[in-house]
Amino acid sequence: MPFAKGHGTGNDFVIVPDTEGRLSLKPEDVALLCDRRRGIGGDGLLRVVPAESGSEAEWFMDYHNADGSIAEMCGNGLRVFVRYLLDTGLADGDVIPVDTRAGLKTAVLDGENIRVDMGPAEFGEASSASLDHYTWAGQSVSMGNPHLVCQLSESDDLQHLDLHYQPVFDAEVFPEGVNVEFVTGHYPHVAMRVHERGVGETLSCGTGVAAVAAVALNRHDADAKEGHVTVDVPGGRLEVDITPETVFLSGPAVVVAEGTTTLA
Numbered sequence: 001m002p003f004a005k006g007h008g009t010g011n012d013f014v015i016v017p018d019t020e021g022r023l024s025l026k027p028e029d030v031a032l033l034c035d036r037r038r039g040i041g042g043d044g045l046l047r048v049v050p051a052e053s054g055s056e057a058e059w060f061m062d063y064h065n066a067d068g069s070i071a072e073m074c075g076n077g078l079r080v081f082v083r084y085l086l087d088t089g090l091a092d093g094d095v096i097p098v099d100t101r102a103g104l105k106t107a108v109l110d111g112e113n114i115r116v117d118m119g120p121a122e123f124g125e126a127s128s129a130s131l132d133h134y135t136w137a138g139q140s141v142s143m144g145n146p147h148l149v150c151q152l153s154e155s156d157d158l159q160h161l162d163l164h165y166q167p168v169f170d171a172e173v174f175p176e177g178v179n180v181e182f183v184t185g186h187y188p189h190v191a192m193r194v195h196e197r198g199v200g201e202t203l204s205c206g207t208g209v210a211a212v213a214a215v216a217l218n219r220h221d222a223d224a225k226e227g228h229v230t231v232d233v234p235g236g237r238l239e240v241d242i243t244p245e246t247v248f249l250s251g252p253a254v255v256v257a258e259g260t261t262t263l264a
């Protein structure tokens, strides 16, 4: 089976081209391919499959978390997916539509970066997350997938959080699990770390960055409908533009290897 490997700000993915839509990957196949010791290694897997007929997009991003579970959306995954389509000639031009479980998304080339229209950030109820005997208030945000954005206080040290553990969250608010972001700083420049559902701590999370940026703007000015936020993640920096209609995420995305595997 052919594969490629890519990442966006250190959020890394195994890419599996399945251009005729014939492969069926079981959750255990995905977990093995994403295993960093026994497999290729990645925070998730992107299967490249044809979009349904009638779609504006030619390709569907079949995204899986490293544990084999499925998620609705992946912002960095989408940027890497588009980079792969362009590198391999599966897509061309400056504007590339892609189908996802969270609907049609559009990516554009932005110099060296890939910029994606993530759709609007939808705020839900206030909730909280606990870790190591501390509890932080959080804002739930949907970017197609669920997020809980927790602002740390000035005295909290982002670097010292132990994200080897899943933060405790309210399962009544998040019955399908949640990605939890911890944030320091204020609009227009914040830093975050994330514990991703189905993965663990990752170096970056595009949907999480978009959620964090929307919360930062809202905390700055609850009436503001647009703004630009710079978000630092352990794997680099992403830029977010918020408009009244949508959220744009921009940053680097690269394919670093190609090969074949007999794992699945």
Ligand SMILES: N[C@@H](CCC[C@H](N)C(=O)O)C(=O)O
Binding pocket: 011, 044, 065, 070, 071, 072, 073, 074, 075, 076, 077, 145, 146, 179, 196, 197, 198, 199, 202, 204, 205, 206, 207, 208
């Ligand atoms: N890394 C991703 C998010 C991947 C999905 C997430 N783990 C979930 O289960 O919702 C991103 O870049 O957005």
